[in-house]
Amino acid sequence: MWRDRIAGQSTVSGGNRNPSLPRRSSSQLSQGPYNTRPGNTSTTSSTSLLVSPNDSTASLPATGRPSNGTGLRQTSAQRPRPAVVPDPLEVLNGIIRKEKQGKGVLQISASPEKRPQDLVKSIDFEGLSLEEFVAKAAPKPTRKSPASDANAQTIQQFEQERDKFQDLHTAISGCDDVSKSVELYLNDFQNELGAVSAEIETLQTRSTQLNAMLENRRNVERLLGPAVEEISISPKAVRAIVEGPMDENWVRALNEIDARTTGIEAKASSSAGFKAIEDVRPLLIDVKNKAIERIRDYLVSQIRAMRSPNINAQIVQQQRLVKFKDLYSYLSKVHPTLGGEICQAYINTMRWYYTSNFTRYLQALEKIKVFPSDRNEVLGGDSSTHRTGGRAGSAAHDPFSLGRRIDVLRNGNQPAISSYIAEEDHSYHGIELPFRNFNVALVDNVSAEYSFLTEFFSPLTFHEISRKAGEIFEPVFALGRNLTKKLIENTNDSLGVLMCVRLNQHSAFEFQRRKVPVADSYVNGINMQLWPRFQVIMDLHGESLKRVGSNTGRSAMSALSIAGGDDLKQSSAPHFLTQRFGQLLHGILVLSSDAGDDEPVSNSLARLRSEFDSLLAKLSRNGTDAKRRERFLYNNYSLILTIISDTQGKLATDQRLHLDEMLKSCNKR
Numbered sequence: 060m061w062r063d064r065i066a067g068q069s070t071v072s073g074g075n076r077n078p079s080l081p082r083r084s085s086s087q088l089s090q091g092p093y094n095t096r097p098g099n100t101s102t103t104s105s106t107s108l109l110v111s112p113n114d115s116t117a118s119l120p121a122t123g124r125p126s127n128g129t130g131l132r133q134t135s136a137q138r139p140r141p142a143v144v145p146d147p148l149e150v151l152n153g154i155i156r157k158e159k160q161g162k163g164v165l166q167i168s169a170s171p172e173k174r175p176q177d178l179v180k181s182i183d184f185e186g187l188s189l190e191e192f193v194a195k196a197a198p199k200p201t202r203k204s205p206a207s208d209a210n211a212q213t214i215q216q217f218e219q220e221r222d223k224f225q226d227l228h229t230a231i232s233g234c235d236d237v238s239k240s241v242e243l244y245l246n247d248f249q250n251e252l253g254a255v256s257a258e259i260e261t262l263q264t265r266s267t268q269l270n271a272m273l274e275n276r277r278n279v280e281r282l283l284g285p286a287v288e289e290i291s292i293s294p295k296a297v298r299a300i301v302e303g304p305m306d307e308n309w310v311r312a313l314n315e316i317d318a319r320t321t322g323i324e325a326k327a328s329s330s331a332g333f334k335a336i337e338d339v340r341p342l343l344i345d346v347k348n349k350a351i352e353r354i355r356d357y358l359v360s361q362i363r364a365m366r367s368p369n370i371n372a373q374i375v376q377q378q379r380l381v382k383f384k385d386l387y388s389y390l391s392k393v394h395p396t397l398g399g400e401i402c403q404a405y406i407n408t409m410r411w412y413y414t415s416n417f418t419r420y421l422q423a424l425e426k427i428k429v430f431p432s433d434r435n436e437v438l439g440g441d442s443s444t445h446r447t448g449g450r451a452g453s454a455a456h457d458p459f460s461l462g463r464r465i466d467v468l469r470n471g472n473q474p475a476i477s478s479y480i481a482e483e484d485h486s487y488h489g490i491e492l493p494f495r496n497f498n499v500a501l502v503d504n505v506s507a508e509y510s511f512l513t514e515f516f517s518p519l520t521f522h523e524i525s526r527k528a529g530e531i532f533e534p535v536f537a538l539g540r541n542l543t544k545k546l547i548e549n550t551n552d553s554l555g556v557l558m559c560v561r562l563n564q565h566s567a568f569e570f571q572r573r574k575v576p577v578a579d580s581y582v583n584g585i586n587m588q589l590w591p592r593f594q595v596i597m598d599l600h601g602e603s604l605k606r607v608g609s610n611t612g613r614s615a616m617s618a619l620s621i622a623g624g625d626d627l628k629q630s631s632a633p634h635f636l637t638q639r640f641g642q643l644l645h646g647i648l649v650l651s652s653d654a655g656d657d658e659p660v661s662n663s664l665a666r667l668r669s670e671f672d673s674l675l676a677k678l679s680r681n682g683t684d685a686k687r688r689e690r691f692l693y694n695n696y697s698l699i700l701t702i703i704s705d706t707q708g709k710l711a712t713d714q715r716l717h718l719d720e721m722l723k724s725c726n727k728r
Contacts, residue, residue, distance in 0.1 A: 289322050290339050292346070300350050305357050310385050316346055317389055351394050354386045358401050362408050372412055376511045384515045391518040402516060406530050413504060414534040420500060421538055423478035424493040428486065430456045432550040438639050438671075439603025456487065458552050459639045461646035467491050468561055468650075475499040490546040491558040497542055498566050501578070505532055509575045528577040536581040543588050553596040554646045557660070560589045561650055590659055597663035600643070601670040604636075608674040631690040633698040634678060640671050641702035644714065652708035661710055668717070693725040 217224070299312035320343050327336050361379045365372045391398030434440070436458040467489075475496040476484075508531060512524045519527070547556055567582045644664070651660050675695055679688040700718040703711060 287335075290319070290326070290336055292316065292319055292339065292342065297342075297346055300346055300353070305353070305383065307382075310383055313350055313389055314385060316343075316350065317392075319343070320347065347393060351390060351397065354390050355397060355401070357383070358386065358390075359404070362401075362405050365408055365412055372409065373507060373511075376515075380515055381511065384517065387515060388518055398518070402519075402527070406527055409508065409531045410534060413508075413532060414538075417497075417500070417504075417535045417538055420478055421497065421542060423481040424497055424542070426482050427484055427488055427493050429490055429493065429546070430458075430487050430552070432552065434551065436551040437603040438600045438636060438643065438667075439605075439607040456489075457642070458554070459643045459646070461554055461642075461649055464489055464491065464554065464558065465649060467495055468558065468565075471565055475503070489558070490550060490552060490555040491562060494543065494546055494559045495562045497539060498562060501532075501535060501539060501581075502566050502569050504535075505578050506570070506573045506575050508532070509577050510573075525577050529580075532577065532581075536578070536584075539581060540584055540588065543585055547589065547592045551596050551599060553593060553600065553643065554650070556589055556593045556596060557647060557650045560586070560593065563589060594659055594663050597667055601667045604667075604670040604674050607636075608670075608677045631687050631694060633695045634675070636671075636674065637695040637698055640667075641699040644668075644699065645703045645706060648703055648706040648708065648711040648714060651710045652706065654708065654710060656709075661713075664710070664714075668714070672721070689725050693722060696721045696725065 293315065296312040296315045299309055300316060303309050303312065323336055323339060323343060327340065358380075361375055364370065364379075365375050387398065387401065390401065438459070481496070505528070509524070509528050512519075512528055513521070516524060516527070543559070547559065550556065563582060563585045566578070570576070570578050570582065647660065647664060651658070654660055675692060679691050696718050700715065700722070703714060703718075706714075
């Protein structure tokens, strides 16, 4: 900025310079002796005249001087000349650079022997200026004295060097102008520096105030921060509740809103509440209503999805509902009425779902071929029909032999067969096969549904959950009871009914192991159907034996003979009824290896055994020889004992003891 100012002034002052002299730029004039470039030692900058002893500040304007009297303003008379500034006369001598040319001529040399000051003292200007002195010193045709000759030589030499002196004068004037501009710049700089100093002081004061305010703010934040944090709601959480998708982040945002709402409501109800809570509560109410609305829509959509055809409800439960179980917990807490309606809608949907699916599955199980029932399938029944195979599919079926039917019980971990396999199976099976598959599927579905209800509807009590599960599966339980009734109402298959009893007990044990109390009434109801029917069948066996033993005449005895004729008096071989009874007794004992004393099996078996003992006694009296009668009884009891020899359990032990006693009594006779 100030260099431009100097450059402009230098141009004005330097307009009268001799063209023969090189122009000096403002940048060169602004460079003092301290700014001399390296290597330029032969020429000294003209700005060195600024601090020469001959300069003066009398011509400086008064407005350019500082008014505060600071140490920056010093006149030229008060400032000592720097030691590094050359003498102006030496500068003038350097410009002239004339060598001594002869005797009587003015010699100006930079020689240290003759200084230029002596030359100046030897010239008498007679009080005239330089121009006047030159004009007056014109040569006159007078007699020349030695002094006048010297003056003439001096004047002549001055005329010769006049242009140089004029350039020197111009340079000095330019330097004076530069010094004035520098002084003005320094004054402006000093004023600006003072303003900057005042601004710095203002900024320093402001900084101190801001630091104090910041410290106060920190103290206030430290005191009020926890309280504000407790009643504040994150914008991110609010945005997630209102606009975000239903995922794990949405659940976390809901939990955060719920926690903040609980804390704010607690503070609002206490005496320590403050006005900020009233400002936040309307926002909380809006966010809560939006959350309730979105939860309702989501749960309703998932419940509606389970009504779609061929949908697997367990996939929806595990992937869409259980993962977001906190939604229903929040809904039941903030809006119990809506929560109850959602729960009832789910119960109605699942009741329809399980009823429709188990109905289709039951229709597939009904296509399984079951051995047809026959009234002659009792111990004292006519075996001719069975032996001739008059009934379709009964040739491979022995109602008195357990055989491989026990595999249904031993493969307890095998899952239920699918509807497709049940429909494609064309072989005959016992009544225990459809009974077992239906109940295995029932146990699995009831357990899964009860587990889901317990986890998803966690706000409900266990009693309420059990009641809800009972509402869901009541139609399915009815289907199971109807299936059981259909399977056993006309059958005389005592082993099949007893196997159904054991399968039902396994279902009860599985429910207990999984801690599912929902199906207790169903299991007890099935037992109430099976046990009476088993006792009825056992009584039919005993009545058949009694009826055969009470019949008299040749036809009755012929029916009981081994060969079909009256040869009991000639043979002591075991009777065919003994083989039937032994096989039936073996099957019952195998199925009752873990039975308790409270079961009706032992009582029914005791009555049947009594009837069979009476029948054998009547058959043995037909023989004339006592030893043959004893041999006949011994062979029959030995056969029964041999058949049940591999059975285990308390009931089997009791039967073996009884048979041993009967054998001993035969030997005593």
